[in-house]
Amino acid sequence: MDAGTLGVMIPIIALMIPIVAIWAKHQQKMAEMNVKSTAEMTAEKAAQYASHIKDLEDRVRVLERIVTDRGYDVSAQIEALRDQHRVEEQGAGVPLDGARKENV
Incomplete structure (x- = not known):
């Protein structure tokens, strides 16, 4: 790898780190919402039964x-x-x- 390629890769990697962190946090929130929704539906069905x-x-x-x-x-x-x-x-x-x- 020459210095020019390395000079381009460092900013790209630096910008990708926050994007990946934001994406991971979003996925975690989605999973928590899914668990909460499933728990509520299960509780409602249990009450009906x-x-x-x-x-x-x-x-x-x-x-x-x-x-x-x-x-x-x-x-x-x-x-x-x-x-x-x-x-x-x-x-x-x-x-x-x-x-x-x-x-x-």
Whole structure:
């Protein structure tokens, strides 16, 4: 390398050092913003999931209370509905079992 080339390279390198430092600082800020954004989105999703899970737990508690209630008899209520439907269909319509009524 001769003195002329060296004389040109020194200022170029001297100008590149601050440019690289500015670029590196910018990249660091971008990475920090990305981490912060990801953390916020994750926290929001966690809150949504927690709310959804709480709603599901509340529904399960209600169902458990309904099923374990001593006055709640599912089979008796189903039979009562069937009996009520039989009384209603005696007047008109086709029975649920598919059999046709004979007109007497």
